[in-house]
Amino acid sequence: MDKIIQENERALCILKNEGEKTLKDLAKMLCITTEGARFQLLKLANEGYVKSESRAKGRGRPQQFWSLTKEGHAKFPNKHSELTLRLINKIKEDFGEETLSKIITSTGKDNLDNYRKTIAETDTLEEKVQKLAQLREKEGYMATFEKTGDGHFELIENHCPICDAASICQKFCSSELSVFQAVFGPNIQVERVKHILAGDRRCTYLIKEKSNT
Structure with missing residues (x-):
């Protein structure tokens, strides 16, 4: 059995x-x-x-x-989903959307600080993508990365443990993208090309060096 x-x-x-x-x-x-x-x-x-x-x-x-x-x-856990949704709705009800946005932005900065403890500015782009994937894996995103045929990279997240929260507040997703961009710096382009909330099976981010043209 x-x-x-x-x-x-x-x-x-x-x-x-x-x-x-x-x-x-x-x-x-x-x-x-x-x-x-x-x-x-x-x-x-x-x-x-x-x-x-x-x-x-x-x-x-x-x-x-x-x-x-x-x-x-749904067999794959969403972190404290019911409690999170109640808190989000309570913050919006009592303090408004602006306060909720400030909290999400502040949380994003905390995440960025945590990532920077592991990801060094001197790391190669591949090392940065690999380390970020490892960190996201530990956070429950079932994350991996791949190198594309044209030398770019894809960060792949097969699960979103905060999907329920993100579905009622898109600020979570925009903050996440901003954090990723800050991790890689101004010379790297980070683009979300697949999105669970848009109906895709997983979230995928295309990461590549910006063109000089």
Whole structure:
């Protein structure tokens, strides 16, 4: 039973980090048979955590692509979500939007100070991206980074532990982007190219040196 639970959790983590997968691909990543993977996915589907979509690729038979449902994404914790939402609404109600914005900005400055303890100005751009990804991973963002084919970098966050709060106050997201820009400095461009709140599966930031032209 414990092994089944562990495999269920691994399947959810793979779909969270990697996005939709076919049965065959998921079985390979779990190192189990396709029948074993099918059993896991059907169990998770019955519990409401995953869903499948039939899609044709080329001339072959349609394939089933599996992905997380809203309930599946909710399996990954959002930090103190209910309490946070109550506090945000209370601050807005009693002190107004301006006070809430000042608090979020102040929190962003605290985060920046914390990041600067680890990320040095003398680090290369790749070292800075790597260290920021490691810090964000510790904060619960399931963060990784990749180097693109053109020498740029992507900071990828597969989970947002403050998503509920950000959904009612976009200032959280704008403050986050400002903090990232400050981490890398004025010669580096940081652009959010994918956004969970815009319907994307994850948040992705493109990080590159600014053009001299």
